[in-house]
Amino acid sequence: MKVDGVPYRTIWLGQDGWSVEIIDQTRLPYHFETVRLASVDDAAHAISAMLVRGAPLIGATAAYGMALAMRAGASDATLQAAHDRLLATRPTAVNLRWALDTMAALLRPLNPDARVAAAYREAARICDEDAGICEAIGNNGLALITALHEKKNDRVNLLTHCNAGWLATVDWGTALAPIYKAHDAGIPVHVWVDETRPRNQGAALTAWELGRHGVPHTVIVDNAGGHLMQTGQVDMAITGTDRTSANGDVCNKIGTYLKALAAHDNGVPFYVALPSPTIDWTLPRGSDIPIEERGGDEVSLIAGRGPNGEVVRVQLTPDGSPLGNPAFDVTPARLVTGLVTERGICAASSDVLAGLFPELARAA
């Protein structure tokens, strides 16, 4: 998408034809800076220090990390070391392992001489594939916004939670892809952006990327969405998902469930945008998903730009008050109006989902 008129992806090949460039997302929303990755160590650091985040982008960065490793030395030992080094950066990221295994499986049978070119080709393919999936989600979801606009003949108000935008992927994003498509097609859209405590990905990242692309939006606290829906100020809610069970229960950033409840109570359609790889076909129900409890520091401390322009962390809670920090919640399928996938929109139910992806459902 665009940053002040200039098209960007979150990761791209440098002008030298071999180094890799990324956006340092830890500096957002105050500073837009790109960083050059010239080694597997640079790539590993970018992932572990969260300069890049979001499952698809982590996978893409790891793939390019393998390419950088091959360029420095394409032996079997280097290949294995790079795989292990990159995998250790964020051990629980499913997409990271998938990208590294894909790269290793492709490169291992090749003659070391052929590995560098093949690695760069495959990394680029992984990036293009992700962007293609997200763009397809955008095109499918665009139909929903178009229909709302035709019915209303006025600005369409959307609400989103967390960051499921292009910054979390290679391009387009998931939940935000239909919104970019609508905006670019000239449909007047406006996005209510949940700040998304505790890590504030909405306030910091979603607001930034919408603003830089020129999409009208308003940042709100997570508490506000219910009232906005009660008073007719939201036409549709759309979020991403970290993991969706086979029956369409949606595990996503903590607080998503509350917005789905409010949407249901007020007759506001609630959609979830997801690339099919985030569907866990082996999981019958969302209630089986273990919810990560993260550190209390994310609740008690918050980072922002201080009076001198530098980013500082401040403490919000009394010394000694215990802190709880469940990172995700599960929105039951009954509250989900539909799932927006790269193959089309479908109801959040086992049969319909398996019907749309028969080969994936069968394989599970």
Added chain:
Amino acid sequence: MKVDGVPYRTIWLGQDGWSVEIIDQTRLPYHFETVRLASVDDAAHAISAMLVRGAPLIGATAAYGMALAMRAGASDATLQAAHDRLLATRPTAVNLRWALDTMAALLRPLNPDARVAAAYREAARICDEDAGICEAIGNNGLALITALHEKKNDRVNLLTHCNAGWLATVDWGTALAPIYKAHDAGIPVHVWVDETRPRNQGAALTAWELGRHGVPHTVIVDNAGGHLMQTGQVDMAITGTDRTSANGDVCNKIGTYLKALAAHDNGVPFYVALPSPTIDWTLPRGSDIPIEERGGDEVSLIAGRGPNGEVVRVQLTPDGSPLGNPAFDVTPARLVTGLVTERGICAASSDVLAGLFPELARAA
């Protein structure tokens, strides 16, 4: 309630027998400091600069402000000037006007010589009356927690939103009064404290007062409560209210509605504690209540204790991103299990509420 073992109210007469002491709530939760009010100007500043907040405490401070004014000079002109000066501090506070009108109506007919003593007496009476109402709410709500404990025979987990504790009143609080009563009676309780963005009264004030009194609690982001209810970690939710319509719709801090939805979806009882003066008998439905839209700075900027120990404000959102800040929402009566009043617990419905307060309902 207690601060580290020492009993406190939020406002009390100084040892000299005429000055008034308060807790500077702008310094919480990092510093516990009391401030001496020696003039009507001190009292007006305490209200306008929000050293005191919460409707009952604002009213009590204004009443003592009138007493301080009388002590400095008890003429009719002084009386009127003090009334007007104090009323201008927070013009929309209903309780403030009520307390000032009560004081003025009592003092005006008196001989100036008699006004000082009468003013101090009346201010003390207003404080005692408020503490008595809150304690009655506490005793009535205690029955709910006792019943939960008897049924469960284990720690009772409560969830609250914003600050409806003793810091918002003269003593006891409203939503927290039953919790203090239960804790003091030896019932094991634990409170999930919503941080309550954007002003964070939960994280700053509720957590502080529970902690200092020794009540087990955990601070969470506002997004977390739904998940906690889904997973059986909340036995009852209880909040305060700023204004309740005659049919039992509850206007309270933004986000209350989302918690009520989650409670309803999970069969968790959802109670609202309220002194009868917060019932607006002239208002048939909560949807008629205009919702205050406050400044966006409350969303984009947040105050906390910085690395050097001083309180600083930091910016959370990108420059230029528009901000929305509705301050309250309305929880429909259908989601409210019951109202905890000073006269007892009742269903949130016009008939039942009017039956409990027949003289107030008739007068409206």
